[in-house]
Amino acid sequence: MLSGTASGVSQVSVVGEGSGATPVTPRPRLRFAPAPTGLPHLGTARTALFNWLYARHCGGEMVLRIEDTNAELATKAHIDQVLEMLDWLGLDFDGDPVFQSERGGLYDAAVERWLDSGQAYLDDGAVRFAVPSEGVTAFDDTVRGRVEFPNASIEDFVVRRSDGSATFFVANAVDDLDGGITHVVRGEDLLNTTPRVVLLRAALGAADVPMFAHLPLIVDKQRKKLSKRRDDVSLTSYRDQGVLPQAMVNYLALLGWGPPDGIEVRPLAEIVELFDLADVNAAPAMFDMGKLTAINGEYLRSxxxxxxxxxxxxxxxxxxxxxxxxxxxxxxxxxxxxxxxxxxxxxxxxxxxxxAEPETDADDWDAALAAPAGDILDRARAAFAAFTDTEWTADSLHACLRAIGEEFGLKLGKAQAPVRIAITGRSVGPPLFESLELLGRDTALRRLDEARRRLGRTGLPAG
Structure with missing residues (x-):
């Protein structure tokens, strides 16, 4: 608890510390508390996930608290986007959402209590909390260990604005205390706000503080913090590109945490079983699009x-x-x-x-249809035309074109290049012979004819 002394020194101590008593460990209760002021981004999603993972790992609860006191920014559309993000990621929460906009009375009561006790004072219409001038405010952080802030470095801060609204610190302190929150898991960028919340909790009579876990920053390949102006940070963007939600969850779990056995791609149930806040790394976590798409590819192959x-x-x-x-x-x-x-x-x-009819890549066409491409197309067209519908199989077509390649002293890869460009329009793509089988004999023959006409009867690329 935060305890004052005659000299005005204050500090945070763990309940039961030094008394020999065994601390009572309540059932873990976490909260995801987004401020819905725009499209949910990667950091928001990672915070939601880590709260959810730890709650489910410990058999605890995760509640959703919407920090919507700024009515101008926290629109219904933005709130709906938060709910859609959680639904897409498959992260459920316990109970009904809590909206801070509906809890103004609790915040007003807290401020009045501080005013009555002399712990807060008026300043140009606003109310400020009086921070002790000496001592430290400290708390335990699962990721960063013991964290201490000299009280002399903390200015008296506003708890009620001149328009009568409570500030972020008040809402956090009141709601965490009222909701019985035992663990506060959030981004490192909020670390410097924590001593203010701790001070306010103590001023409300709290005997302890939650266990904090300030998650590492997410940075780009240049080790710069991800920026909305510079980086693609919107979760919606990755969903629209075709990242599976289970792949995104798996990847986000690796941004600051790693399984002890080193196996990174695994079912969510296993991640829940292995996850522990104590294993979260304080070092910045690098977002790597290549790794995300590789993980997504593994999920697609499954x-x-x-x-x-x-x-x-x-x-x-x-x-x-x-x-x-x-x-x-x-x-x-x-x-x-x-x-x-x-x-x-x-x-x-x-x-x-x-x-649909293929769009031919000009560079691929020129590269694939150098001599003796015209002769290969002629031989392939004649051979393929002799196939019956029942003979039109990937294996038969493969053997046929391999034999044609051998006639010209070419390996299969070279021999199939002009056929591939004629059929698909590109030099790379899905397996050619399986594609021919699905495409059908008549369409394949027509495309070979069209390619031969375009190439010209001389066997050279037509100008």
């Missing part, structure tokens, strides 16, 4: 055909050629692109040639 088809469906349906496709058609193409897909937004371009 889906079966139907699951992968359902995952890419919204992105495919956004394309004119994809509006009428059903899940069965997407399930058929899933094996062709699942292994190399890292973001769901990449999927439509990789399969577009199967459902």
């Amino acid at each position: 889906l079966d055909d139907a699951g992968f088809a359902a995952a890419i469906e919204p992105w495919v349906r956004a394309k004119p050629w994809g509006e009428a496709l059903d899940l069965a058609a997407l399930s058929d193409v899933a094996p062709l692109i699942r292994e190399r897909t890292r973001l769901l937004s990449d999927a439509p371009d990789r399969i577009a040639f199967l459902f």
Whole structure:
């Protein structure tokens, strides 16, 4: 508790410390307390996740508290975005949300109590809390150890603005105390506000303080704090690019924490079992888009055909050629692109040639159709035309084109290049022969004819 002495020195002590008593450990109760003033960002999501993980790990509770006292910024749309973020990530909370805008009476009562006791005073219409001039205000932080602030470094701070509204510090102190919060898990950027909240709790008669855990900053590759102006920090952006929620949760868990066995990609239930705030690293956590997409790719590869088809469906349906496709058609193409897909937004371009006429890349065309490309196309077209519908299989087409390549002294990779560009429009893409099988004999032959006409009968690229 925060205790005063005759000399005005104050400090925080742990309940039972030095008395030989065994501290009573209440059931962990955490809170996620966002200020909904814009699109939820990565740091907000990481804070929500770490609160949730520890609450579920300990069999405790996590409540949602909306810091909406600034009515101009905390609009309903912004509040809805917070709820959508939690729903997308699969992070539930206990009980109904608490809205600070509905608790003004509690904050007013606290300020009046401080005024009556002489712990606060008026200043140009505002109310300031009188910070002791000597001693330290200290608290325990699971991530950073014992943290101390000399009281002389803490200015008397405003607890009620001149417009009558309570400040952030008051709402935090009152709500954490009233809600029985045992652990406060939040970003490192709020560390310097903590001694003010601790002082206010003590002034309300609190005998102890929560266990704090100030999470490390999230930085970019240049080790600079992620910035809304400079970096893509919106969680919505990553969702729209096609990051799966379970992959995002897995990756966010690694921003400051790591499993003791070093296995980073694992089911959420295992992360919950292993997670402990004591294992959170105080060093800045670097956000790496490459690592996020790699993890997302692992989750995509774990889906079966139907699951992968359902995952890419919204992105495919956004394309004119994809509006009428059903899940069965997407399930058929899933094996062709699942292994190399890292973001769901990449999927439509990789399969577009199967459902619409391909857009040919000019550079790929020039590279793939150097001599003897024309002769290979002629041989492939003639050989493919001889296939019956039942013979039109990936294995048969593979063997056929391999044999054609051998006739020209070419390995399969070189031999299939002109056929691939004719069929798909690009030099790289899904497996060619499985794609040909799905595309069908008639369409494949027509595209080979079109490529041969464009190439010209001389076998050289047409100008």
